[in-house]
Amino acid sequence: MTRRSRVGAGLAVVVLALAAVSAVAPLSGAQSAGSGAVSVTIGDVAVSPANPTTGTQVLITPSINNSGSASGSARVNEVTLRGDGLLATEDSLGRLGAGDSIEVPLSSTFTEPGDHQLSVHVRGLNPDGSVFYVQRSVYVTVDDRSSDVGVSARTTATNGSTDIQATITQYGTIPIKSGELQVVSDGRIVERAPVANVSESDSANVTFDGASIPSGELVIRGEYTLDDEHSTHTTNTTLTYQPQRSADVALTGVEASGGGTTYTISGDAANLGSADAASVRVNAVGDGLSANGGYFVGKIETSEFATFDMTVQADSAVDEIPITVNYSADGQRYSDVVTVDVSGASSGSATPRAPGQQQNRAPSPSNGASGGGLPLFKIGGAVAVIAIVVVVVRRWRNP
Secondary structure: OOHHHHHHHHHHHHHHHHHHHHHOOOOOEOOOOOOOOOOEEEEEEEEEOOOOEOOOOEEEEEEEEEOOOOOOOEEEEEEEEEEOEEEEEEEEEEEEOOOOEEEOOEEEOOOOOEEEEEEEEEEEEOOOOOEEEEEEEEEEEEEOOOOOEEEEEEEEEEOOEEEEEEEEEEOOOOOEEEEEEEEEEOOEEEEEEEEEEEOOOEEEEEEEEHHHOOOEEEEEEEEEEEOOOOOOEEEEEEEEEOOOOOOOEEEEEEEEEEEOOEEEEEEEEEEOOOOOEEEEEEEEOOOOEEOOOOEEEEEEOOOOEEEEEEEEEEOOOOOEEEEEEEEEEOOEEEEEEEEEEOOOOOOOOOOOOOOOOOOOOOOOOOOOOOOOOOOHHHHHHHHHHHHHHHHHHHHHHOO
């Protein structure tokens, strides 16, 4: 054979080989080509997170399967993810026996929001050494990365006690990875609770026991980190906290009398709460005021009332007297102050007198008569009337 004939024969062999390779590589689908000893397909493709955002890592994980009816094992050489070019690749993944499957995670990020058409490609060798190639399309919707976290709080009443319910919400597209909700009073954290894994348009709720939280102006603060971030973010809201008391004693029907420097204050102490009030005491407070320890009311059951009557001594005349109401309920001590207006209190018997002081007599009428008794002109008139009556009687008897 001449040299030219040998070259022609070699070219013919190459052409036949290329034709054989192209015959085992379908353009799309899930079936392998070649000898038929194996049947490799691409099954489900998982996308995590389900709603990816721009700039964050997205895992696209196809399941590569070999049919259970296959008579041999297939060697998986390469799995790639393609979109606008090559996005990710994994190689040398081993062999798949009959009925075997593997999951291959492929990682990528997207800088543009919107719908992205991707494709997964698998290449390998059949048991006889022939090449198989399969692919499958994948559609991924990417949202624009944004964060809008809000914190809200409100008070709730349960069984006579008051709690605080705080909520942290991610209105944006980036999940909250971890963090905590805090209750801050006068710059000091008095309660805290952890939160984690708050996805987009989702919320996490925390209930704080109000028994350990002081009343007044509170700050409910959220401190958190976002997915794929290490820095801490903060947002907060304010809440005016007035806990509901299990017992609530109020003064009703309060009256004041007296004057000068001594006053008598009376009324009713009513329990408006849901628990009994114990050790109820009414007392006067303030400089220059004394009630000799106040008035001890005792126990007042829920929805009941008890009367009190207290004398208050002041150093000088006053227009109002602060009255404290002290009591205990469910192991807690309470104290309220009520101001009683005494400016209109009536004077009289309650007005004190100094020892030995004599009461002034009313002056006698100025009519020229000495001492007491009836005036002389009144006596003369009475005598004349009697004389006339006597004359009339005598004439009637002796006509």
